[in-house]
Amino acid sequence: MLKGKKLLFVLTMMTGFCLLAGCGKNNKDGKTVIELVQYKPEATSYFEEVEERFNASHDDIELKISSPNDAMTVLKTRFVREDNPDIIGIGGDINYSNFIDADMLMDISDFDGLADIKENYLTICENLKFIPTEGTYSVPYVANAAGILYNRDMFEEHGWTIPETWDELLALCDEIKAEGILPFYMGYKDTWTCLSPWNSAVASLTSSTVCKDVNKGETTFSDQYVQVAEEMKTLLQYGEANPVAYSYNDACTAFAKGESAMYMIGSYAVPQIQSVNPDINIDSFVFPASNNKDDMVLTSGVDLQFCVMEDCPNKEAAYEVLRFLLEDENVQDYIDNQNAVPCKKGDFKLASMLDGMREYLNNGIVTDYQDHFYPSEMAVDALIQTYLLDGDTEAFLKKFDTEWKRYNRDLITKVRKYEQEHSGEEE
Missing domain, CATH: 3.40.190.10 (Periplasmic binding protein-like II)
Structure with missing residues (x-):
């Protein structure tokens, strides 16, 4: 049964209801089934190839990958139905923050593949936590860059x-x-x-x-x-x-x-x-x-990261899938397919349109997209568009502050409570 923060989260965040048959986690022909749901339908062809290559090279695990349209709605619906996949592929944004806050993701600090991830992208994901929380909850896979x-x-x-x-x-x-x-x-x-x-x-x-x-x-x-x-x-x-x-x-x-x-x-x-x-x-x-x-x-924010669900019954099999995804050949294939930036350390070939940003990417002079911290209900993009039409900077910023308090009331209360309780501790 869903309890506490998990139940509150899924009931609050669910934006629609999609009926789909979830994959069971029972063994099939002696194999452990690992289901991965990822949110980038434009990368469907890549994940179809990855699924085929993984299954051809593993006798004990069957990988099933789905890339639905509107994947976040699909996932939130499945959470309500207690039909969680084993691994989710999502962006480094406020949805990830909410999943951590609801205790829905597994602490994967012991996953050996984390040692191969660039420190700056691990830090970006760490900073997405609403309040300090022990543990690591994602494997940053690829990023993008804006300028x-x-x-x-x-x-x-x-x-x-x-x-x-x-x-x-x-x-x-x-x-x-x-x-x-x-x-x-x-x-x-x-x-x-x-x-x-x-x-x-x-x-x-x-x-x-x-x-x-x-x-x-x-x-x-x-x-x-x-x-x-x-x-x-x-x-x-x-x-x-x-x-x-x-x-x-x-x-x-x-x-x-x-x-x-x-x-x-x-x-x-x-x-x-x-x-x-x-x-x-x-x-x-x-x-x-x-x-x-x-x-x-x-x-440069994390465009795709992989998280193991907290209730995944086959942790080691899920880790084997993550290791496969992080193989250099697969990372490079994704880079080529999506003009992406690797979060993994290594000598990867980037698309030529990133030449002017290469120095910053190579040296880790990057920071996350600020809108990854904005609640979607606040519609900051629409606020900015309206401001650009009327040009009243003071009124725009005043509204920004007001709307922020409105849509982050519970979070602000939680953060300030945490700060008060830990005010005497060293950072």
Whole structure:
């Protein structure tokens, strides 16, 4: 029976009900069945190949992988029905934080494969915990990176140089605009696209712990986000005349056709862009939000991580699946399939559009996407879009603080209680 925090979580978080037959955990033909449900349907073909290769090479374990659309809704429904898979593949975001808080994930600190994961991505996952919790609950698999994509051929033709400060970025935009070319295509009709430049600016202009600091009562977003908000507004003059009239697909298409020199988006957009223009020569650079070059940090969050469910009855078999997924050949195949960034240490070949970010990736100069800490109910993307339409920075930030308290009331209470109870302990 589900009890306590688990029951409260699944009843609160379930957004729909999907009936599907869950895989049993009984042995089949003498094999232990391990079921993995992962949330990236665009990677279905990769996981089908992994499943086939694993089963062909293992006599004692049968791996079953499913990649449903709207996987988080499917998973939350299954949690209610007490029909948990053995392993889940999810992003490093607030859903992961909620699962830890509800005691639904297994502590896998003893998994030997963790030693092969880059420390900065382990830290990113650790920071997603609402309050300090002993243990490790995920294996970071791949990440993505967000900053500014640019048309390499266009830059070479015009002799434009990559900016390393905020002032240099504005000067570059003015230079591009003076030549009759649109610096950016934005595509803010789809509200989530507003979050890409927002996350990139926040990375260099605020602390990675700002959301936790707000929850502790140590600061406010009105204090921390002023420059971020002002920069977002400033950049509007360098985009299409009405950015909220054009969607993500419109922006990808326009950039692919050379209608803008740059695009403020993550590496995940490249396949969509290349579907329009397979020959486009794309590179990228870190969003230079600060005038201090030393402040520059690349936004790179964990795009896919694997977690073993707390009630998985076949821990060692689940670990064997994780080891297989972490084999270099499989990691490289995923990188090639999805233009991803490996969380595993090693000499992996990255897509060429990440060349301009390679230094930051190799040296671990990365931080998580700030929106991974935002509750989905708060709809921060819509708040940003509305702000960009009316331009009232003070009112926007005041609303941000108000809405944050509204949607994080219980979490804030829990965090401050924890802080009070542990105020005399050394960090």
